[in-house]
Amino acid sequence: MTRAPHVVGLGGTTRAGSSTELALRHVLFACERRGATIRLFSGAELETLPLYAPERPDRTEGAMTLIAELRRADAVVLASSSYHGAVAGLVKNAIDYVQDMADDARPYLSDRPVGCIATGAGWQGAVATLGQLRTIVHALRGWPTPLGVAINTVDRSFAPDGEILDAKVAVQLGLLVDDLSRFVARWNSTNAAVPAARGPSDPNGRA
Numbered sequence: 001m002t003r004a005p006h007v008v009g010l011g012g013t014t015r016a017g018s019s020t021e022l023a024l025r026h027v028l029f030a031c032e033r034r035g036a037t038i039r040l041f042s043g044a045e046l047e048t049l050p051l052y053a054p055e056r057p058d059r060t061e062g063a064m065t066l067i068a069e070l071r072r073a074d075a076v077v078l079a080s081s082s083y084h085g086a087v088a089g090l091v092k093n094a095i096d097y098v099q100d101m102a103d104d105a106r107p108y109l110s111d112r113p114v115g116c117i118a119t120g121a122g123w124q125g126a127v128a129t130l131g132q133l134r135t136i137v138h139a140l141r142g143w144p145t146p147l148g149v150a151i152n153t154v155d156r157s158f159a160p161d162g163e164i165l166d167a168k169v170a171v172q173l174g175l176l177v178d179d180l181s182r183f184v185a186r187w188n189s190t191n192a193a194v195p196a197a198r199g200p201s202d203p204n205g206r207a
Contacts, residue, residue, distance in 0.1 A: 005184045007031045008069045010094050011079030011117070012043035020119045022158040023151060023173060024079035027115060030177040031075070039069045043090060052096035059100075067100050074188070075113045075180045076142065082120030082129040087136070098140055109142030113183035115176045116148040126150040145179035147172065 009028045012021035021042050028038040048062050059067075070076065080091040101108055116133040120126030127150045134144040149172045151157055157166040164170040 005031075005036045005074040005188075006039070006069075006072050007036045007075045007077065007180065008039045008041070008073040009077040009079065010041040010046065010066070011077070011091050012046070013081050013088065014043050014047050014090065016042075016044065017160060018043070018081065018119075019151060019153045019158055020079050020081045020117070022162045023117050023119065023149070023169075024077060025162060026164065026173055027077050027117070027177055027180075030174070031180065034177070034181055036075075041066055041069075041094065046090050046094045049094055049097070052093055052099070054099055063097055066094065066097055070098065070109075071101060071104065071106075073112055074184045075115070076109060077115040077117065077176075077180070078133050078137070079117040079119075080129055080133060082118060082125030085125045085128045087129055087132050092136075095136060095140075108140040109137065111187060112142050113145055113180050113187075114142040115145045115180050117151070117173075117176070118148070119151045119153050121153050123150065123152050126152055143183065145176060145183070147175050147179055149173060149176055 007028060009024045011024045012018055025040065028040055032038045045062060050060060078091065078095065080087045083089065098108055114137045116130055116137065118126045118130035118133060120129060130148045130150045134148055137144045151169055155166060157164060157169045159165055
């Protein structure tokens with residue numbers, strides 16, 4: 001790759017400085033320290049996106065920016081808090097905009113590693129939400145990294161400035177960055193000339 005890899009992260013909550021956003025920022029900044037360019041779509045941006053409606057072709061400036069950045073992305077990071085044991089609607093709505101990439105040369109999230117982070121006030125919700133994120137990535141033809149990170153926010157993992165207070169969380173997020181970096185390097189060194197296969201239908205089953 002002759003340019004720096006580009007990593008796009010989306011997630012967080014409507015509350016600035018949430019554990020979800022701090023974890024996402026930590027991963028993106030670690031990628032940046034390794035030479036990547038990054039773009040963060042935090043809760044503050046995601047909450048301005050209209051409800052995704054595929055039958056309406058008009059898009060807001062924020063939605064067009066999101067899709068443009070995802071098209072550029074060599075890797076993606078998704079981070080969601082657990083809302084009643086499921087992916088937050090704020091995050092799911094943003095992910096739904098990937099449908100606009102259905103007819104791209106690299107449709108949906110093809111050929112991109114996707115790191116998944118889920119937080120919750122207890123392990124049950126965090127783990128369930130992490131599994132849903134990984135399922136969504138599979139449906140969008142992305143490659144979930146071998147390690148996904150679930151964070152129990154009952155235990156204080158981050159200081160207000162973003163410093164990680166939990167050594168286990170620090171290790172897991174570091175391994176996630178390793179997975180993203182290795183996949184991008186390997187993919188671009190061995191498969192850059194191979195076009196993405198086109199499927200007969202989109203992830204929603206429409207022919």
